[in-house]
Amino acid sequence: MPASTSDPLLEIADDLYALPLADFTPARDALVKEHKADKDLAAAVKGLRKASLAAWVVNLLVRRDPDQVDQVLAVGTALRDAQENLDATQLREFTKQRRQLTASVTTSARRMAREEGVKTTQSVADQVEATLTAAMLEPDAARAVRSGLLVTSLAATGLGDLDLSEAVALPEALGFSAKARPVPGPDPTQRAQLHVVPDPDADAKARAAADERLADARGVLGEAEKEHRSARRAVEKLRARTLQLQAEIDELRSRIAAVEAEVEEVDEELGEAEAVQEEAVEAVDEAQAAVDAARAARDRL
Incomplete structure (x- = not known):
């Protein structure tokens, strides 16, 4: 889908939501002043909401690596088209693949955020992954993600009940594609100069960069270990509950x-009692017959 548009508000929004999150509000307020001669446009710009952190990460991903996002959306389209003809086994396999893809792309998005100086928690990562999943399940969610104008994260069930009225900056965002804004590469001239004049602080900078990568890796490891501990506790709890239920089953x-x-x-005992009852009934019948005979004999006298 083309990223260009003749709508000045969309162009302004595209630039605003491409900014670092902390720069959004002051940049928006400056634009309101800049366009104060056009009261309607200024009011519309002032109404643009700041994105949540998870929405900003998704918007960043859309602009930094639109090809990867388009791949996710294309896979989602293919899965939706094929879903009606899949059996349960195929559906489980495709669901697994979908989760692997969204998890991988979420990791890429978190890395891009770190490169912008923003660290994301696991909760934010979960919201990013839920948004990508929604984009694979719902066509409208896919258009919202591709716009790069998300203000909140998305969550969908695949039942077509997703409400996007508050999820994007503008109603016109659906159908709009954010302009790709890859990270600028180094200047070739600058690279040549660096070869001619070595940077005396190169080793220190390399160590600092390595320390930063190590710190990031330790942070990711810490989060992974935390998730592992949580998962292990959940497994132990469920195992204990399973043993308890099994004991209850054995007792039952x-x-x-x-x-x-x-x-x-x-x-x-019932069979025996019924036999005794039958004998008693016969005895009663015989006794009644005797009584009847005796009465008849007396009446004849």
Whole structure:
């Protein structure tokens, strides 16, 4: 989809939502003053909302690596088209692949955010991944993501019930594509100069960069270990609950066996009691017959 537009508000929004998150509000306020001669435009610019951190990370991903985002959206389209003809096994496999893809792209988005000096928590990462998942499940969510004008993260069930009224900066965002803004590469002339005049602080800078990468890696490791501990506790809790339920099942089975044995005993006693009852009925019938005969004999006298 083309990123260009003749709508000045969309052009302004595209530039604003490409900025670092901390620069959004002052830049927006400056633009309001700049366009004060056009009251309607100034009011519309003033109404642009600051994106949440998760939405900003997704917007950053869309501008830094639009090809990767387009790949995610294309896979989502293919899955939606094929879903009606898939059996349960295929659906499970595609769902697994979808989760792997969104997790991988989320990792890329977090790395881009770190390069911008922004560290994201696991909660924010979960919101980013949920937004990418929504874009794969819902066509409108895909258009919202591709606009690069998200102000909140998205979450969808795939049932077509996603409300995007508050998710994008402008209603016109759906159908708009954010302008690609890759990280500028180094100046070739500058590279030549660096070869001619070595940087005396190169080693120190390399060590500082390595220290920063190490710190980032330790941070990621810490989060991964935290998630692992949480997952392990959940597994242990569920295992304990499983053992408890299994014990209850065994106890119930034992109780059922005892009740079944008691039922058999009662059935036997019932059979005996019914036999005694039948004999008693016969005795009553015989006694009644004797009474009737005696009464008849007396009446004849």
